[in-house]
Amino acid sequence: MYATQIHDYLRTFFNETNCQIVADEGHQLTVQLTIDMDKKIMSRPFYWQYIEATNSEPNPAQLTLITDRTKIQNQFIGEVIHFGSGRLSQIFKATKELGSFVQMYEQVEPREGVQSTLTPYFCVNYKVSYYCDRTKEKIYSLGVNLMNGDIEDHFHESICQLKLADKKPEQAFCIPYIIKPNRALERLDLMIQNIINQDDHSWAEEANKRLEKEVEILNYFYEDNEDRPESYEIEMRGLQERFNPKIKVEIINGGLFYLQ
Amino acid sequence: MIIERSFNWREDFIERFNNDGPWDSWTLYKMSYDIEKMNLIPEFSGLQAPKFLTNLTILPHQIEAAQTVIEKMNGKAILADEVGLGKTIEAGLIMKEYMIRGLVKKALILVPASLQNQWVTELNMRFFIPAIAYRKNTPIEQYDVVVMSMDTAKKNPHREKIYEQDYDMIIIDEAHKLKNHKTQIYEFVQSLKKKFCLLLTATPIQNDVFEIFYLVSLLKPGHLGNYESFQESFAATKRSIEGEKYLKELVNQVMVRNRRQDTGIEWTNRKVQTIPIQFTKEEREIYDMLCDLKEVSSVFSSSFTMVTLLKEMCSSKEATFLTLNKMLQKCITKEEIDYIELIIDKLMKLEINAKAEKALEIIEKANDKVIIFTEYRATQAYLQWYLYTKGITSVLFNGKFSKSKRDWMKQLFKEQAQVLIATESGGEGINLQFCHHVINYDLPWNPMKLEQRIGRVHRLGQEEDVHIYNLAIENTIEQKILDLLNEKIDVFEKVVGDLDDILTNRAQA
Numbered sequence: 001m002y003a004t005q006i007h008d009y010l011r012t013f014f015n016e017t018n019c020q021i022v023a024d025e026g027h028q029l030t031v032q033l034t035i036d037m038d039k040k041i042m043s044r045p046f047y048w049q050y051i052e053a054t055n056s057e058p059n060p061a062q063l064t065l066i067t068d069r070t071k072i073q074n075q076f077i078g079e080v081i082h083f084g085s086g087r088l089s090q091i092f093k094a095t096k097e098l099g100s101f102v103q104m105y106e107q108v109e110p111r112e113g114v115q116s117t118l119t120p121y122f123c124v125n126y127k128v129s130y131y132c133d134r135t136k137e138k139i140y141s142l143g144v145n146l147m148n149g150d151i152e153d154h155f156h157e158s159i160c161q162l163k164l165a166d167k168k169p170e171q172a173f174c175i176p177y178i179i180k181p182n183r184a185l186e187r188l189d190l191m192i193q194n195i196i197n198q199d200d201h202s203w204a205e206e207a208n209k210r211l212e213k214e215v216e217i218l219n220y221f222y223e224d225n226e227d228r229p230e231s232y233e234i235e236m237r238g239l240q241e242r243f244n245p246k247i248k249v250e251i252i253n254g255g256l257f258y259l260q
Numbered sequence: 261m262i263i264e265r266s267f268n269w270r271e272d273f274i275e276r277f278n279n280d281g282p283w284d285s286w287t288l289y290k291m292s293y294d295i296e297k298m299n300l301i302p303e304f305s306g307l308q309a310p311k312f313l314t315n316l317t318i319l320p321h322q323i324e325a326a327q328t329v330i331e332k333m334n335g336k337a338i339l340a341d342e343v344g345l346g347k348t349i350e351a352g353l354i355m356k357e358y359m360i361r362g363l364v365k366k367a368l369i370l371v372p373a374s375l376q377n378q379w380v381t382e383l384n385m386r387f388f389i390p391a392i393a394y395r396k397n398t399p400i401e402q403y404d405v406v407v408m409s410m411d412t413a414k415k416n417p418h419r420e421k422i423y424e425q426d427y428d429m430i431i432i433d434e435a436h437k438l439k440n441h442k443t444q445i446y447e448f449v450q451s452l453k454k455k456f457c458l459l460l461t462a463t464p465i466q467n468d469v470f471e472i473f474y475l476v477s478l479l480k481p482g483h484l485g486n487y488e489s490f491q492e493s494f495a496a497t498k499r500s501i502e503g504e505k506y507l508k509e510l511v512n513q514v515m516v517r518n519r520r521q522d523t524g525i526e527w528t529n530r531k532v533q534t535i536p537i538q539f540t541k542e543e544r545e546i547y548d549m550l551c552d553l554k555e556v557s558s559v560f561s562s563s564f565t566m567v568t569l570l571k572e573m574c575s576s577k578e579a580t581f582l583t584l585n586k587m588l589q590k591c592i593t594k595e596e597i598d599y600i601e602l603i604i605d606k607l608m609k610l611e612i613n614a615k616a617e618k619a620l621e622i623i624e625k626a627n628d629k630v631i632i633f634t635e636y637r638a639t640q641a642y643l644q645w646y647l648y649t650k651g652i653t654s655v656l657f658n659g660k661f662s663k664s665k666r667d668w669m670k671q672l673f674k675e676q677a678q679v680l681i682a683t684e685s686g687g688e689g690i691n692l693q694f695c696h697h698v699i700n701y702d703l704p705w706n707p708m709k710l711e712q713r714i715g716r717v718h719r720l721g722q723e724e725d726v727h728i729y730n731l732a733i734e735n736t737i738e739q740k741i742l743d744l745l746n747e748k749i750d751v752f753e754k755v756v757g758d759l760d761d762i763l764t765n766r767a768q769a
Contacts, residue, residue, distance in 0.1 A: 001298070009291070012287060012291065013288070013291065016285050016287050016288050017288075082314050082315075083311070083312060083314060084311075084312030084313060084314055084315075084388050085388055086388055086390065092295050092299075095288055095291050095292045095295060096292045096295070096296075098284055098285065098288045098292075099284050099285060099287075099288030099289040099290070099291060099292035099293075100269065100272070100284055100289075100292070101272065101273055101276050101283055101284050102283050102284055102285075102286055102289045103280075103281070103283045104286055125293055125296075127296060127300075129301075129362065130304075131362070131363065133334045133335050133363070133456075134304040134305070134330070134331075134361070134363075135301055135304065135361040135362060135363060136301060136302070136303060136304045137300050137301045137302070138300075138302075139296060139297060139300060141293075156293055160290065164286060165286075166283060166286060181273075181274075181277055182274050182277070185270060185273070185274075189265075193263070196263065201261070203304060204261060210334060214334075214480075217480065217481075217482035217483055218481055218482050219482070220482045220485070220486070221477070221481040221482030221485075221486055222481070222482075223486075224486065230451065231450050231451055231481075234451060234452070234453045235453075235454070235481060237453060238453045238454050238455045241428075241455050242334070242335065242455045242456065243334075245261055246261070246262055246264065247261055247262070247263045247264070248263075248264045248265075249263060249264070249265045249266075250266055251266065251269040251270070252292060252293060252296050253269075253284075253289055253292055253293065254269070254273065255283070255289070256277070
């Protein structure tokens with residue numbers, strides 16, 4: 001992420017979360033945090049505990065974030081923020097939390113005498129991670145048509161092309177769903193399971209082979225011990241934790257979409 | 261295979277759906293997706309960490325080391341780069357990579373007490389890893405990344421507290437401190453679960469080839485076989501080149517060792533000279549009398565005491581006097597006491613220290629900043645006085661100094677004094693690239709200590725050739741030390757790999 005990208009990101013983020021931007025100079029941004037945002041990104045739980053326990057006047061922080069340090073003389077006027085910095089990852093975390101569930105409607109052009117109908121879809125963005133002593137991740141954006149049950153991949157990318165808003169357009173009619181969203185969620189979960197099952201898992205076989213080899217070496221070291229000492233068990237546990245293949249499925253976010 | 265799923269989102273969604281909201285902002289929703297996409301780890305191989313480390317210049321050999329450890333050694337390795345090539349950077353890079361990949365959350369870093377703060381600063385400032393320095397009563401379970409001194413860690417209650425944690429990664433700096441398998445710290449680390457583990461040392465063998473065996477056995481028990489089979493393979497290195505190659509290859513499967521010359525960086529030369537010195541007649545007389553001590557008195561029957569005294573005599577009368585005076589208290593017969601008092605009397609009358617004169621000559625000729633390493637505090641004080649009488653300013657340095665005092669001394673040396681006189685313990689953790697001359701006033705038994713000393717100066721950032729002067733007095737114990745140092749260097753090169761010049765330039769030898 002370049003300095004300008006980060007700057008734009010921060011500006012949008014604070015605007016969206018109702019934090020007032022006090023000054024914006026293109027490479028440096030001063031923002032008045034709301035109480036909620038202070039709690040999310042300033043990591044000072046003791047302060048908030050104290051304020052709440054004593055019923056004191058809350059004083060959420062005003063932050064000056066420097067996004068391009070090459071353009072400023074005095075570094076002490078604010079906090080330098082860049083890709084990888086702790087503050088930015090807190091802001092990313094807050095973004096994830098505040099952008100989890102949506103309900104959106106496609107904005108159709110009103111046409112005289114014709115009522116547009118909108119079909120309901122349910123979308124979940126999954127992140128699938130493969131773990132052993134290495135990792136690999138994939139994103140699947142699956143959307144299911146709540147009328148006929150058809151599932152499409154790359155759903156997010158395709159709806160990003162559309163004009164969406166969180167209010168239903170006036171003349172439009174939303175067809176009620178046949179498949180309930182919680183049932184749809186089960187279907188998508190099943191779908192992701194199938195996708196994973198059909199994927200190439202040679203990585204897991206290789207990890208198991210690495211594990212076997214290491215176990216062999218370990219056994220050789222202790223072969224003369226009749227009773228294996230505790231250190232053997234500890235070592236073995238470490239090996240298994242390191243190599244045992246695992247798959248993790250996380251949900252990034254998802255929502256209901258009414259589309260033409 | 262186990263598939264883990266998180267259920268929070270599902271429950272929350274159903275709740276919002278049933279209540280028809282509240283719904284989140286579409287903009288934040290899209291931003292969240294984009295961030296995930298940007299931070300996605302698309303491949304098992306390759307490094308993700310460098311793109312996050314915008315505050316750090318990572319050198320090619322450091323990237324390569326990190327990749328080798330992760331992809332070829334599966335996350336357990338000895339990082340044995342020569343001093344000054346950035347082992348800390350490599351370790352930080354590997355840890356960061358594992359943290360980004362979600363494989364490491366909790367990590368424990370064991371270091372000598374003097375390096376604790378330096379590690380905490382580096383991890384926080386350069387790697388954005390929120391590490392804390394462990395002090396007594398730190399609630400260890402509340403922190404993910406803890407930097408602790410080895411001496412604290414091995415003792416209770418800290419030891420038990422560590423065992424209760426479930427660390428994903430253990431990093432041990434200056435790991436040669438674990439060379440002895442009978443020590444408390446070795447046994448402590450052996451019983452620690454090591455999922456991912458890095459041992460950092462520029463000197464995997466210091467005195468004895470079994471040190472590498474014990475170090476590897478800590479990391480990966482069985483890799484070098486058991487004690488007997490290792491002994492056999494080492495014996496084979498003496499018999500054949502194949503045997504030597506086999507053992508070296510085995511060691512190199514768990515060890516990354518960059519040498520200065522393979523870094524692709526233009527290194528300045530290291531000019532090493534061993535300078536023979538003649539005792540004055542008076543000094544020689546006392547030295548010989550000291551040698552005879554073991555015949556005069558049983559107090560001196562221990563060879564350790566004798567060696568210490570002889571080494572001290574090669575250093576300064578001040579150092580000799582302190583030990584001798586202590587021994588005098590243990591003597592009983594008049595004969596013993598008279599003999600020692602005679603030596604002390606002669607010591608007092610000594611006016612010339614041949615070695616100090618040589619050191620002065622070198623300093624004057626260098627006409628530049630010089631570091632002198634000595635093993636004795638008494639010599640350190642004497643040298644400061646001696647140089648002062650010759651109009652040369654100096655500052656003292658030792659490992660017991662606090663962080664702020666170290667920094668202050670370093671500053672004084674840089675800006676005002678011509679000479680820094682350091683004792684052995686000052687050898688680790690101070691970087692003095694602005695200096696180009698090192699005098700080893702006394703020789704340690706261990707070649708790696710010499711390497712560590714030289715490494716203070718001959719490291720990344722040094723712009724000029726570095727001159728090393730090893731002082732040794734002829735026909736004394738120092739001659740023997742030189743021979744022994746050569747033997748040890750030979751063992752190191754057989755098992756680990758080549759070393760940069762420590763004693764004399766190979767070309768001349």
